[in-house]
Amino acid sequence: MFNIDSARKTMVFPMVLLKLADWLLYQLLANSCYRALRKMRNYGFFLRNPSFRLSQQPPLFPSVTKCGLEGRASQTLVCDIDGALLRSQSFFPYFMLVAFEGGSIFRAFLLLLSCPLLWVLDYELKIRVMVLITFCGLRLKDMKTVGRAVLPKFYLENLNLQAYEVLASTESTVVFTSIPRVMVEGFLKEYLSVGDVIGTELHTVGHYFTGFLSGSGLLVKHRALKEFFGEKKPDIGLGNSSLNDHLFISLCKEAYVVNKEDIKSSANSIMPRNRYPKPLVFHDGRLAFLPTPFATLSMFIWLPLGIVLAIFRVFVGIYLPYKMAISLGTSSGVNIRVKGFSPQGSGSGKGVLYVCTHRTLLDPVFLSTSLGKPLTAVTYSLSKMSEFIAPIRTVRLTRDRKQDGETMQRLLSEGDLVVCPEGTTCREPYLLRFSSLFAELADEIVPVAIDTHVSMFYGTTASGLKCLDPIFFLMNPRPSYHVQILGKVPRELTCAGGKSSFEVANNIQRQLADALGFECTTLTRRDKYMMLAGNEGVVVQDKRKKP
Numbered sequence: 001m002f003n004i005d006s007a008r009k010t011m012v013f014p015m016v017l018l019k020l021a022d023w024l025l026y027q028l029l030a031n032s033c034y035r036a037l038r039k040m041r042n043y044g045f046f047l048r049n050p051s052f053r054l055s056q057q058p059p060l061f062p063s064v065t066k067c068g069l070e071g072r073a074s075q076t077l078v079c080d081i082d083g084a085l086l087r088s089q090s091f092f093p094y095f096m097l098v099a100f101e102g103g104s105i106f107r108a109f110l111l112l113l114s115c116p117l118l119w120v121l122d123y124e125l126k127i128r129v130m131v132l133i134t135f136c137g138l139r140l141k142d143m144k145t146v147g148r149a150v151l152p153k154f155y156l157e158n159l160n161l162q163a164y165e166v167l168a169s170t171e172s173t174v175v176f177t178s179i180p181r182v183m184v185e186g187f188l189k190e191y192l193s194v195g196d197v198i199g200t201e202l203h204t205v206g207h208y209f210t211g212f213l214s215g216s217g218l219l220v221k222h223r224a225l226k227e228f229f230g231e232k233k234p235d236i237g238l239g240n241s242s243l244n245d246h247l248f249i250s251l252c253k254e255a256y257v258v259n260k261e262d263i264k265s266s267a268n269s270i271m272p273r274n275r276y277p278k279p280l281v282f283h284d285g286r287l288a289f290l291p292t293p294f295a296t297l298s299m300f301i302w303l304p305l306g307i308v309l310a311i312f313r314v315f316v317g318i319y320l321p322y323k324m325a326i327s328l329g330t331s332s333g334v335n336i337r338v339k340g341f342s343p344q345g346s347g348s349g350k351g352v353l354y355v356c357t358h359r360t361l362l363d364p365v366f367l368s369t370s371l372g373k374p375l376t377a378v379t380y381s382l383s384k385m386s387e388f389i390a391p392i393r394t395v396r397l398t399r400d401r402k403q404d405g406e407t408m409q410r411l412l413s414e415g416d417l418v419v420c421p422e423g424t425t426c427r428e429p430y431l432l433r434f435s436s437l438f439a440e441l442a443d444e445i446v447p448v449a450i451d452t453h454v455s456m457f458y459g460t461t462a463s464g465l466k467c468l469d470p471i472f473f474l475m476n477p478r479p480s481y482h483v484q485i486l487g488k489v490p491r492e493l494t495c496a497g498g499k500s501s502f503e504v505a506n507n508i509q510r511q512l513a514d515a516l517g518f519e520c521t522t523l524t525r526r527d528k529y530m531m532l533a534g535n536e537g538v539v540v541q542d543k544r545k546k547p
């Protein structure tokens with residue numbers, strides 16, 4: 001008896017395996033053969049009569065470009081974010097952003113490895129697999145941070161302008177999507193003022209996602225729409241040309257479709273920065289590109305070379321004389337452009353104060369290298385590692401006005417000094433508010449307009465590991481630094497000339513913004529950290545909590 005039972009038990013396991021293999025094979029082979037066949041058939045058909053699709057298949061619904069925007073102020077729009085509001089053809093890059101920025105590089109690599117599998121699966125399975133790899137074991141908190149600080153930038157850059165215009169002309173919008181709600185809700189409500197977001201719900205345990213969908217499974221758009229609106233019909237529906245979407249938007253009084261061809265052929269669907277519903281000032285995350293499968297693969301191939309290159313560039317910056325550092329750095333791909341000259345000292349015995357815009361923590365280093373002379377930089381919250389590898393002298397400030405003033409006064413009497421009065425970096429073309437402390441201390445002020453450009457990794461972070469900032473910046477294939485040294489501020493525009501320190505600071509901010517083509521803001525370090533990390537920034541927070 002016992003033997004037979006255990007034999008049965010040992011049989012059950014291979015049976016399950018067999019079934020699983022069978023199912024997998026079915027999914028892989030059947031689907032891929034079917035797809036291949038369909039592609040071939042379409043292809044053959046096109047060869048025989050190329051005008052077929054244009055002449056024989058009148059579109060069921062007019063294109064979104066035909067949608068009038070007048071008189072819609074009281075209407076309701078329903079649409080999807082995937083396939084309608086966004087121009088990107090696939091949602092894979094956004095899953096990759098969550099996997100990389102919220103998870104880890106290993107999770108991102110796994111997601112990349114799943115690409116061949118994803119290619120043969122149908123829409124529903126594809127989403128399920130991407131959700132499993134991206135969300136299995138991910139903390140709810142990490143998804144929230146990515147949703148607030150990383151994804152909006154990429155969604156904004158990929159908004160379809162025509163679809164957005166329809167959205168902006170209506171009173172309210174309800175988005176129905178099969179994409180997990182947590183990935184899109186924050187952006188849609190915050191940036192597009194969407195009223196309700198109905199999407200696929202994910203299963204969670206405690207503070208973690210399990211990687212599975214909740215009991216209700218993948219959201220079916222037309223069913224969800226009927227449930228939401230009941231007998232009432234929404235005014236406008238916006239979808240793409242898939243059958244699934246036709247079913248969905250046919251439940252609306254008016255319906256329009258976003259055609260793939262319209263997006264590809266016309267530049268009109270690209271959203272210019274000045275049309276963004278809300279200015280994009282702060283964002284976080286390491287990836288500077290939209291991680292499509294191909295772009296992600298390129299990044300992983302580049303990575304080993306990038307690390308070696310970054311170490312080489314750090315080494316060159318620390319140990320070699322300025323001239324050699326510049327020429328070796330340039331030949332390794334760093335693009336350094338310098339405009340303007342270092343000013344002559346007035347012989348007052350006091351150093352010159354360089355006031356620069358803050359793009360990465362390497363600003364003082366690049367300024368010192370381009371001037372060809374050693375400078376002292378004052379910093380707020382530099383990591384030990386960065387302090388250690390910095391090729392110039394760095395001095396910590398405390399954010400206590402009186403004490404910092406004395407420190408800077410002393411440093412100025414010893415030599416030239418660099419400050420970044422914004423207090424924190426900003427990646428977009430905006431200048432944060434300038435702290436006015438520097439204006440009270442120095443009479444010889446030289447504004448320096450600094451801008452950087454990266455194509456692969458950002459060299460700044462609000463919630464990640466700050467000590468890796470310089471490495472990430474130097475890991476870019478061609479990181480670029482533009483340093484523009486402006487003329488010395490004339491005496492009548494300094495405190496010595498009778499201006500208040502606020503006037504001096506604001507004037508210099510304005511002058512630097514003009515030189516760079518940036519916009520001035522009154523935002524501060526505190527605003528940045530509140531937005532990106534949900535705290536007030538490490539240093540400030542510690543201090544305020546004590547009393």
Ligand SMILES: *[C@@H]1O[C@H](CO)[C@@H](O)[C@H](O)[C@H]1NC(C)=O
Pocket residue numbers: 080082083084123240241242245260
């Ligand atoms: C339509 O949008 C869905 C997502 O909602 C997408 O999966 C599908 O590929 C799109 N179809 C076409 C023809 O663009």
